[in-house]
Amino acid sequence: xxxxxxxxxxxxxxxxxxxxxxxxxxxxxxxxxxxxxxxxxxxxxxxxxxxxxxxxxxxxxxxxxxxxxxxxxxxxxxxxxxxxxxxxxxxxxxxxxxxxxxxxxxxxxxxxxxxxxxxxxxxxxxxxxxxxxxxxxxxxxxxxxxxxxxxxxxxxxxxxxxxxxxxxxxxxxxxxxxxxxxxxxxxxxxxxxxxxxxxxxxxxxxxxxxxxxxxxxxxxxxxxxxxxxxxxxxxxxxxxxxxxxxxxxxxxxxxxxxxxxxxxxxxxxxxxxxxxxxxxxxxxxxxxxxxxxxxxxxxxxxxxxxxxxxxxxxxxxxxxxxxxxxxxxxxxxxxxxxxxxxxxxxxxxxxxxxxxxxxxxxxxxxxxxxxxxxxxxxxxxxxxxxxxxxxxxxxxxxxxxxxxxxx
Numbered sequence: 001x002x003x004x005x006x007x008x009x010x011x012x013x014x015x016x017x018x019x020x021x022x023x024x025x026x027x028x029x030x031x032x033x034x035x036x037x038x039x040x041x042x043x044x045x046x047x048x049x050x051x052x053x054x055x056x057x058x059x060x061x062x063x064x065x066x067x068x069x070x071x072x073x074x075x076x077x078x079x080x081x082x083x084x085x086x087x088x089x090x091x092x093x094x095x096x097x098x099x100x101x102x103x104x105x106x107x108x109x110x111x112x113x114x115x116x117x118x119x120x121x122x123x124x125x126x127x128x129x130x131x132x133x134x135x136x137x138x139x140x141x142x143x144x145x146x147x148x149x150x151x152x153x154x155x156x157x158x159x160x161x162x163x164x165x166x167x168x169x170x171x172x173x174x175x176x177x178x179x180x181x182x183x184x185x186x187x188x189x190x191x192x193x194x195x196x197x198x199x200x201x202x203x204x205x206x207x208x209x210x211x212x213x214x215x216x217x218x219x220x221x222x223x224x225x226x227x228x229x230x231x232x233x234x235x236x237x238x239x240x241x242x243x244x245x246x247x248x249x250x251x252x253x254x255x256x257x258x259x260x261x262x263x264x265x266x267x268x269x270x271x272x273x274x275x276x277x278x279x280x281x282x283x284x285x286x287x288x289x290x291x292x293x294x295x296x297x298x299x300x301x302x303x304x305x306x307x308x309x310x311x312x313x314x315x316x317x318x319x320x321x322x323x324x325x326x327x328x329x330x331x332x333x334x335x336x337x338x339x340x341x342x343x344x345x346x347x348x349x350x351x352x353x354x355x356x357x358x359x360x361x362x363x364x365x366x367x368x369x370x371x372x373x374x375x376x377x378x379x380x381x382x383x384x385x386x387x388x389x390x391x392x393x394x395x396x397x398x399x400x401x402x403x404x405x406x407x
Contacts, residue, residue: 007052011059016069024077031088033404041401046328049306051316055242055272062318063180063203063244063273064329064336065100065151071175072151076100079149092403093395094330094378098149098368099338103182103350104141106166107132107158108342112184113221114207131343135165137360139172141340144364146176154180156350158342161187167199178202182246184225185232193235203242205275206232210253211262230269237270244273245315250291254300263308267315276304276319280351280384326380330396333383334375338368348375351384 011017028034046061053060058067066072079098080090090096108131133141145153153173160166161183173179181196182205196204206229210216213226220226229245236243245266253259263274278301279291293301298321305319324331333348340346344360346367347353356374357367375383380394395403 004047004050004052007054007059008047010054011052011068014059014069017059020068020073020077023074027077028088028091030083031085033085034088035404038402038404042398045397045401049309049322050318051309053272053316056240058242060242060273062316062323063205063242063275064318064323064332066178070178072178075146075149075176076151079151092399094335094399096335096372098145099334100150100332100336101152101154102145102150102338102340103154103156103180104138104340105157105342105350106138106155106160106169107162109162110157110159110184111162111186111222112159112225114184114219132163133342133344133360135168137344138165138169141344141359141364142169142172144359146174148364148368149176151177152180153177154182156182159184159186161192167195170196170199170201173200180205183207183232184220184222185228185230186225188228188232188235190235190238193232193239193241197239197241201241203244204232204236205244205246206236207247208233208245208262208266209248211258211265233266233269233271237272242272243270244275245271246275246277248277248279249301249304250279251293251297254297254304259304260308260314263314263317267313271315274308274315274317276301276317278321324382325396326394327397329378329398331379331381331383333379334371335378338371346371348383 024039025036028039050062057069059069060067066076076098079096079100080087081095081097082090142153155166155169160181166181170179170181179201180203181201184207188204188206207220208216208226208229209219210226216226216229217223233243233245247259247262249259253262259276266274278293278298301319302322302325305317305322308314308317323329329336333352337349338346339348339350340359344358345355346357346359346364347355348371356371359367378396378399380396
């Protein structure tokens with residue numbers, strides 16, 4: 001295991017990290033069921049196969065959480081109902097007043113035609129009439145999410161860089177949240193990266209689905225897509241944005257070990273974090289189910305998270321099936337995460353086209369409460385896969401450890 005000792009020691013010595021830790025402790029200790037050792041066990045379980053990154057003075061566990069020393073981290077702690085014992089108890093079952101993260105599709109336009117696109121149901125061709133929220137509507141939604149207690153606000157699409165007002169919207173976010181941009185890299189020049197950084201953008205996730213240019217371009221349905229991604233990564237690194245590469249790993253990439261070589265190359269060009277997703281049966285993949293991983297292949301992908309994070313030749317890696325497994329946080333849909341489409345419809349995640357209301361017409365608190373009540377407590381299975389055989393009563397390990405239950 002790559003030693004986390006030095007980053008952890010620096011985190012312990014950081015006054016803002018300590019401030020957040022003591023804040024949590026002081027709120028939790030009002031419960032007779034709270035034991036500090038259980039919080040330590042939770043933290044050790046989260047970090048055991050991960051790397052704590054220090055980026056521009058921020059302490060980052062992974063891109064699923066705000067930095068430990070940030071005000072946004074305090075926001076996600078406070079976004080749990082109840083006082084005293086109830087506050088702690090609700091933390092142990094995943095009951096929340098707001099998701100940790102919400103991603104907003106700011107456009108339905110995209111110049112690519114990706115093989116795995118989860119948003120295929122509403123993506124418009126370049127010349128088709130598009131439905132997009134206005135700048136003011138998006139600013140209003142951003143404010144409502146921050147008031148709700150969302151710690152991470154992400155901008156996706158379509159291709160969000162096709163909008164001309166991204167910086168204006170990002171600049172509207174205060175320190176109660178951090179912002180991410182998820183892009184295919186199209187038009188993300190050095191000047192654009194500087195502009196986004198100046199507006200306050202914290203992190204960017206750039207899609208890169210193959211080590212080989214021709215393969216990536218084919219998967220994305222666009223000649224030049226690979227160069228766009230690599231240039232975007234380099235430009236974002238140069239201006240100091242937390243830079244992630246986002247890869248949908250195929251069975252072939254796993255079988256041929258291409259995913260290892262891609263990870264090694266991304267490390268060489270300075271990527272801060274590699275996010276690896278499995279193909280999910282939605283959007284374009286509803287008719288291409290042969291790419292859906294078997295349980296054994298999914299286990300290989302989970303082991304990839306552990307293997308890459310234990311080898312300094314590879315970048316810090318976050319494999320979605322690992323993070324969302326029963327041994328970590330479980331499925332985040334409607335609990336830790338939510339998604340807003342380009343028309344303002346609120347959903348559990350972009351893989352679940354289940355609308356609970358429209359933020360342009362209804363109050364965000366009411367919509368979130370309706371969603372959260374239906375989806376219930378934290379789940380140890382993927383809600384998008386609608387698994388009938390899953391044990392809905394089992395809590396993911398994070399919550400079990402916090403509650404003080406044995407592994």
